[in-house]
Amino acid sequence: MNPDDEKVLRIAKEIVVKFIELGRVSPGNFDAHFRSVFWTVKDTVVNAQAPDWSSELSKPGETGEE
Numbered sequence: 001m002n003p004d005d006e007k008v009l010r011i012a013k014e015i016v017v018k019f020i021e022l023g024r025v026s027p028g029n030f031d032a033h034f035r036s037v038f039w040t041v042k043d044t045v046v047n048a049q050a051p052d053w054s055s056e057l058s059k060p061g062e063t064g065e066e
Helices: 003-022 028-050 053-057
Strands: none
Touching: 003 028
16 A cells, blocks of 8 residues: 555545534545545645646746747
């Protein structure tokens, strides 16, 4: 398991535990909520780590246009 995945699992668990404490998540809908929270956190982490390609692609003089 990737170390980042372990961190994402811990964060998702903490979020879902808070939802359980607030009564928004129950044992019957735990699976759907946990998956949703996990993938939302994972997508956020992946997008935050992605390089900013738009600034790399639009450097002056490197567009190929003359």
